[in-house]
Structures are given as structure tokens and as C-alpha cells.
Amino acid sequence: MAMQAGFRRETKVDVIVVGAGFGGLYALHKLRSLGYQVEVLEAGSGVGGTWYWNRYPGARCDVESLEYSYSFSESLQQDWEWPERFSGQADILRYANHVADRFDLRRDIHFNTRVVSAIYQGSSNQWKITTDTGECFSARFCVMATGNLSLPRVPNFKGLRAFKGQWYHTGQWPKHKVDFTGLRVGVIGTGSSAIQLIPVVAKEAKELTVFQRTANFSLPSGNSPLDRDFVKNFKSRYAAHRLEAERTPFGIAGHPPPTQFSREATPEEREQAYKARWGTGGNIAFLYAYKDLLTDKEANEIASEFVRQQIRKTVKDPAVAELLAPKDHYIGTKRLCLDSGYYETFNHSHVHLVDVKTHPIEEITETGIRTSHRDYRLDAIIFATGFDAMTGALLDIDIRVEQGPSLREHWAHGPTTYLGIFIAGFPNLFMITGPGSPSVKSNMIAAIEQHVDWIHDLLARIQSTGVNTVEATPEAESAWVNHVNDVANGTLYPLTNSWYTGSNIPGKPRVFMPYVAGLDKYRDHCAQLARAAYPGLKCSSPSAVNH
Numbered sequence: 300m301a302m303q304a305g306f307r308r309e310t311k312v313d314v315i316v317v318g319a320g321f322g323g324l325y326a327l328h329k330l331r332s333l334g335y336q337v338e339v340l341e342a343g344s345g346v347g348g349t350w351y352w353n354r355y356p357g358a359r360c361d362v363e364s365l366e367y368s369y370s371f372s373e374s375l376q377q378d379w380e381w382p383e384r385f386s387g388q389a390d391i392l393r394y395a396n397h398v399a400d401r402f403d404l405r406r407d408i409h410f411n412t413r414v415v416s417a418i419y420q421g422s423s424n425q426w427k428i429t430t431d432t433g434e435c436f437s438a439r440f441c442v443m444a445t446g447n448l449s450l451p452r453v454p455n456f457k458g459l460r461a462f463k464g465q466w467y468h469t470g471q472w473p474k475h476k477v478d479f480t481g482l483r484v485g486v487i488g489t490g491s492s493a494i495q496l497i498p499v500v501a502k503e504a505k506e507l508t509v510f511q512r513t514a515n516f517s518l519p520s521g522n523s524p525l526d527r528d529f530v531k532n533f534k535s536r537y538a539a540h541r542l543e544a545e546r547t548p549f550g551i552a553g554h555p556p557p558t559q560f561s562r563e564a565t566p567e568e569r570e571q572a573y574k575a576r577w578g579t580g581g582n583i584a585f586l587y588a589y590k591d592l593l594t595d596k597e598a599n600e601i602a603s604e605f606v607r608q609q610i611r612k613t614v615k616d617p618a619v620a621e622l623l624a625p626k627d628h629y630i631g632t633k634r635l636c637l638d639s640g641y642y643e644t645f646n647h648s649h650v651h652l653v654d655v656k657t658h659p660i661e662e663i664t665e666t667g668i669r670t671s672h673r674d675y676r677l678d679a680i681i682f683a684t685g686f687d688a689m690t691g692a693l694l695d696i697d698i699r700v701e702q703g704p705s706l707r708e709h710w711a712h713g714p715t716t717y718l719g720i721f722i723a724g725f726p727n728l729f730m731i732t733g734p735g736s737p738s739v740k741s742n743m744i745a746a747i748e749q750h751v752d753w754i755h756d757l758l759a760r761i762q763s764t765g766v767n768t769v770e771a772t773p774e775a776e777s778a779w780v781n782h783v784n785d786v787a788n789g790t791l792y793p794l795t796n797s798w799y800t801g802s803n804i805p806g807k808p809r810v811f812m813p814y815v816a817g818l819d820k821y822r823d824h825c826a827q828l829a830r831a832a833y834p835g836l837k838c839s840s841p842s843a844v845n846h
């Protein structure tokens with residue numbers, strides 16, 4: 300139904316979903332089944348979210364393809380063929396497009412439409428959503444499926460505009476092939492994106508200079524084409540496999556949890572354990588070597604040193620190897636990267652490593668990058684400088700309650716949520732994998748499905764009871780925040796500066812954002828809340844509701 304509101308045409312629906320990544324696509328599919336009119340607003344021209352934007356060379360998922368896929372449709376998971384153990388971006392995007400077509404989702408997605416504001420009007424119990432296309436939507440429920448890594452960050456370097464060459468950010472990569480053949484290329488950053496991109500760009504570039512501020516731990520991915528018989532066998536018990544995954548902290552099956560503490564093993568046994576895991580692929584296998592790898596500094600240091608030794612064995616120049624060997628954080632407390640030939644790339648004579656911790660980048664010049672040590676002449680610069688993670692995309696939208704606080708005000712000291720789904724004082728607003736949920740510390744698609752299914756069940760309950768407003772109580776929110784912090788503080792995670800803590804963004808409150816008790820425990824907790832009629836949520840039927 301459309302009506303006039305001020306000068307804008309207003310489209311009234313039941314649910315607005317922001318974002319057409321894996322969270323938004325599934326929310327659209329699932330919430331439609333309640334008979335709701337659901338519409339999705341998406342800034343990109345296509346579906347896929349992260350996998351739509353991150354088209355940089357080498358972009359690849361670090362969760363295995365047979366796990367990093369939807370489980371909600373048995374026929375989908377049986378029909379779909381993944382070519383590789385760890386899928387590349389193009390295959391994942393192809394899959395997202397297939398899902399959109401298979402479940403007839405496109406007809407309710409508005410592409411090239413970026414949400415500017417979402418304002419809740421208590422008098423009508425409606426969210427009013429405006430977009431950069433000048434459209435206005437009104438909906439009882441608003442679902443933020445905005446992703447955790449969707450606001451790319453280019454550091455505010457002096458002089459970027461002066462640069463005469465081309466520059467790119469990994470998270471906003473052009474759709475066309477970028478050809479670096481014969482060029483002098485600079486890469487700023489050595490996070491997961493850079494670690495994937497560097498070996499690929501090094502194959503084309505005439506000179507590749509990597510500007511590293513903080514070295515990162517990376518394991519060989521062990522990626523390979525998927526064996527047909529293996530896949531056939533896996534698919535013959537796909538449902539059982541998914542059930543097993545549900546019972547794990549990361550939402551990924553096939554990795555028996557550790558049974559031993561690091562100190563209980565001899566040095567030889569530990570060396571053997573890490574050797575056996577090195578190169579088998581997947582960061583979980585490695586981090587599952589011992590129970591206390593992410594809670595005990597000594598245990599962690601032994602694992603860290605094992606990886607440093609592998610780096611020293613791989614990189615021929617000892618000075619470069621030492622620079623690439625991380626010494627300032629605990630392994631696994633930042634995203635543990637998976638690579639295909641990252642460290643080996645530094646053995647090529649045209650690949651150079653520059654330490655910008657010792658000699659920081661001072662400015663971008665017309666011809667390249669100037670550090671406090673010297674000038675580097677470059678034809679192209681790649682910013683692999685990360686994202687304003689977990690809260691950035693939400694705070695980029697003016698989310699507020701009319702005559703009430705804005706989300707920015709509510710989160711002035713860091714994000715506070717109930718379950719990572721609700722924000723106290725913001726009725727009928729849901730986040731998919733928001734801060735305070737397992738999200739980035741689990742298989743994202745498994746986490747997305749759990750959230751959407753749970754929200755679906757809540758809305759079904761609401762429909763059947765005539766309630767039309769649901770929100771978290773401030774008490775429930777603050778108890779959940781305390782619990783999230785308590786769990787994190789029992790680990791080494793908060794000790795490391797990373798995008799998990801927001802410390803990659805100058806001025807961002809330093810709060811460890813994901814919930815690290817595990818997706819299995821979180822799932823059980825949410826299920827228990829549903830059985831107990833949703834304690835912590837305030838449901839009401841405002842009498843003054845004007846539809």
C-alpha cells in the first residue's frame with residue numbers, strides 16, 4: 300500500500316529488512332512465511348553482502364564450503380555443487396544469486412537503495428525508513444541485516460587526493476578485473492584481506508610493496524578442489540552433519556573438541572600436535588589442539604611460537620621472516636588467517652616488506668607513499684585497511700526513536716544489546732548477528748539461520764497473541780552485556796587490539812563485541828528463553844496504535 304507522507308511517497312509494509320547479504324536473504328524468505336509483506340533495502344546492485352563488495356583478488360571464505368552454506372533447504376544443499384574446499388568470492392556470490400532466484404526473493408528487494416535513517420514513531424508503532432533514493436518506507440518491524448564487516452575504512456592519510464595513480468579498498472573492489480600487470484603496487488595492511496590478496500597480486504605486479512604495521516598469524520589453508528566421492532558421502536548424511544555442527548561452539552562440524560590442557564602434554568607431544576594440524580586447513584583444527592589455547596597465556600605462547608617457527612622456515616630472508624612473525628598478540632585473538640602461499644610470496648625478489656610501525660606512513664604523495672623513512676614510487680595503492688566492524692554499518696544509519704535517543708547516543712560508550720538481537724528502548728527492531736552475539740566468532744551462516752529462525756518464532760508468537768510491540772528491557776540488556784563481558788574476560792581475546800574490540804578505529808570505544816561462549820551455548824540459551832515465554836522482553840499492544 301502506498302500513501303503520501305509529506306512530499307515523499309511512502310510504501311507501507313509489515314517488515315523492512317536492511318541488507319541483502321546472507322542474513323537479509325534468509326530473513327526475507329523466512330519472514331514471508333508468516334504472511335508478512337517483507338521488503339529488503341540493499342545499497343548494492345546485487346545480492347551477497349560481504350561477497351558482493353569484497354571482490355578483491357584472492358577473496359575466499361575461511362570456513363569450508365560445505366559448512367558455509369544454508370541448511371534450511373535440504374534440496375538446496377543437495378543440489379548445490381561447490382568446486383573447492385574453501386570457496387572463492389565468485390562462487391559464493393554465484394550461490395547467493397542462485398538462492399535469490401530459487402526462492403524468488405528478488406521481487407521484494409530494492410537494489411541501489413541505501414538506508415539513511417530509521418526512526419521509530421511510537422504514536423503509530425511504525426518504523427519510518429528513508430533512503431538515499433528519496434523513498435520512504437513504513438513498517439511495524441525493522442530487521443537490520445547490515446553485516447559485521449560492511450563499512451570499509453580508509454585511514455585519513457594526508458594527501459590521498461593528490462595521488463595520480465589508481466587506488467582501491469579491498470571491501471569496495473570494482474566489478475571489472477583490475478589488471479596490475481607491469482605496475483608498481485603498494486598494499487597497506489596485513490590483515491586477512493591483504494594476506495589473501497598479496498600472493499595473487501604478486502603474480503601480476505612488476506613490484507609489490509607491502510606496508511605492514513602489525514604482523515598477523517596465518518595458517519596454510521590447504522584449499523583444494525572438492526573430491527566428488529567425498530562430497531557424495533558428505534551429502535548422504537548432510538542433515539546429521541548439520542545437527543552435529545549445531546552442537547559445536549563455532550557451528551562447524553568435523554572437529555572433535557580438545558580434551559587436554561596444553562600443560563598436560565610434553566613439549567614433543569605438543570610439537571607433534573601442532574605439526575599434525577599445520578597445513579590440514581581450517582583455523583578451528585589448530586585452535587582445537589588444546590583446551591586452554593585461548594585462555595592461558597603460556598599455552599598460547601607455545602602455539603604462537605610454533606607458527607613463528609614455520610614462518611622462519613618458509614621465508615628465506617631472516618630479517619623479513621622476523622618482521623612477519625607476530626610477537627605482539629596472542630594467536631587466535633585476532634582473526635586467525637588462512638592463506639595460499641602468503642609467506643612464500645616474500646621470497647620473490649619483486650616483493651618487498653616495509654615496517655610502518657617503525658616508520659609510519661606520513662602521507663600519500665602524487666607518486667606514491669611517503670613514510671618517515673623514505674618515498675615509495677607506486678602506480679597503484681590497495682587499502683587492505685579493514686572495516687568499522689560490527690557497529691559501523693548500524694551507526695552509519697540514523698537509527699532513533701522519535702523524541703528519544705539515537706542509537707549513536709545509546710551506544711556512546713560501546714554497543715549494548717540483549718542477545719545481540721535487541722536494543723533496549725528500540726521497539727520492534729532486530730539485528731541479525733549484532734554485537735553481543737556469537738556472529739564473527741562462529742560460522743556466520745549458521746549464526747544467521749539461528750537468529751532468523753528465533754526471530755521468526757518470536758514473531759509467530761506475537762502474531763498469535765495480538766501483541767504488536769516487543770522490546771528488550773533495560774535490565775535484560777545490562778545483564779546480557781555483563782554476561783558477554785564476563786565470558787570474554789575469562790579469555791585472552793580482550794587483551795588484543797583488533798576489530799573485535801573496535802580499537803582499529805580511532806576514537807571508537809574499546810569494547811570486546813562478540814559473544815564467545817559458543818554458538819551451541821547461545822543457541823541453547825535462546826531456545827530456553829523461548830520456552831520460558833521470552834523473559835527479558837517486554838511485549839505490549841499500545842492502544843493508541845494508528846495503522
Ligand code: NA7
Pocket residue numbers: 448454469487488489490491492493510511512513634655660683684685686798803
Ligand atoms: P583487518 O583485519 O582489520 O586488517 C586491516 C589491516 O590494515 C591491519 O593490518 C592494520 O594494521 C592495517 N592498517 C589499518 N590502518 C592502518 C594505517 N593507518 N597504517 C598502516 N596500516 C594500517 O581487515 P581485513 O579486511 O584484512 O580483514 C577483516 C576481516 O574480513 C577478517 O578478519 C576476516 O574475517 C574477513 P593494524 O593491525 O591496525 O596495526
